[in-house]
Amino acid sequence: MTSRRLxxxxxxxxFWVLVAVVLLYAVFPFYYAVITSLKPxxxxxxxxxxxxxxxxxxxxxxxxxxxxxxxxxNSLLVSISVVFIALLLGIxxxxxxxxxxxxxxTTVMLVILGVxxxxxxxxxxxxxxxxxxxxxxxxxxxxxxSYTIFTLPFTVWVLTTFMKQLPQELEEAAIMDGAxxxxxxxxxxxxxxxxxxxxxxxxxxxxxxxxxxxxLTFTLSDDQRTVPVAIALISGGSQHELPWGPIMAASVxxxxxxxxxxxxxxxxxxxxxxxxxxxx
Numbered sequence: 001m002t003s004r005r006l007x008x009x010x011x012x013x014x015f016w017v018l019v020a021v022v023l024l025y026a027v028f029p030f031y032y033a034v035i036t037s038l039k040p041x042x043x044x045x046x047x048x049x050x051x052x053x054x055x056x057x058x059x060x061x062x063x064x065x066x067x068x069x070x071x072x073x074n075s076l077l078v079s080i081s082v083v084f085i086a087l088l089l090g091i092x093x094x095x096x097x098x099x100x101x102x103x104x105x106t107t108v109m110l111v112i113l114g115v116x117x118x119x120x121x122x123x124x125x126x127x128x129x130x131x132x133x134x135x136x137x138x139x140x141x142x143x144x145x146s147y148t149i150f151t152l153p154f155t156v157w158v159l160t161t162f163m164k165q166l167p168q169e170l171e172e173a174a175i176m177d178g179a180x181x182x183x184x185x186x187x188x189x190x191x192x193x194x195x196x197x198x199x200x201x202x203x204x205x206x207x208x209x210x211x212x213x214x215x216l217t218f219t220l221s222d223d224q225r226t227v228p229v230a231i232a233l234i235s236g237g238s239q240h241e242l243p244w245g246p247i248m249a250a251s252v253x254x255x256x257x258x259x260x261x262x263x264x265x266x267x268x269x270x271x272x273x274x275x276x277x278x279x280x
Contacts, residue, residue: 039058062246082151086200138218143226160190163189
């Protein structure tokens with residue numbers, strides 16, 4: 001009995017040690033960025049793991065730049081637009097793929113899944129020609145279009161899986177009451193799909209907020225750039241004079257909202273990602 005208890009104790013201790021290692025690996029870079037952003041320029045290269053004194057000069061420096069503030073606004077505009085479009089198209093597509101029976105439905109789902117497997121760099125040149133032909137270069141609409149193309153497959157896939165899980169009796173009752181498909185979607189299914197919508201919407205927002213390659217390629221002027229590109233373009237006189245303090249402050253500024261959103265919607269994210277996982 002003593003040996004068994006010792007084995008359980010060692011196993012539990014090993015589990016929590018592993019959790020601590022993973023947590024340290026995931027959280028420490030962000031923590032170090034925070035304390036670095038609060039250091040004055042003269043102490044940036046002094047190794048310290050605690051905040052000795054609060055210095056907000058780096059934050060004052062980045063927010064005094066109109067281009068960075070404009071980049072935050074552009075990122076918000078693009079990200080919110082992508083989430084709205086992806087959810088609107090994803091909900092309607094998930095109803096067709098999850099509730100309507102037609103020939104080739106499985107093939108359509110596989111095609112949607114296959115589209116999401118293409119890396120961004122593989123379609124960069126072709127998408128650039130499309131955006132230029134549509135006269136959307138150096139325009140937030142070009143970023144919205146390109147981000148939606150890559151976020152929509154995942155959105156449709158998750159929402160379709162969740163839609164299939166909803167009881168058939170709800171739809172039959174709505175049809176008996178004379179509800180149209182749009183009324184059925186908005187009045188019957190939509191209130192039940194908030195976990196999946198929170199998951200897909202938040203992940204689409206994070207993907208659009210953090211995206212760098214398309215934002216760098218499809219924008220040219222400072223007033224149209226998004227936050228990742230604006231941070232990358234923060235530079236000093238030479239490579240050895242990079243303003244690490246403002247860079248860290250800018251990184252923390254654009255990361256904190258994502259962390260807060262994930263913490264707020266973490267339960268809905270888990271329930272949305274596991275939708276259909278235990279369906280028999």
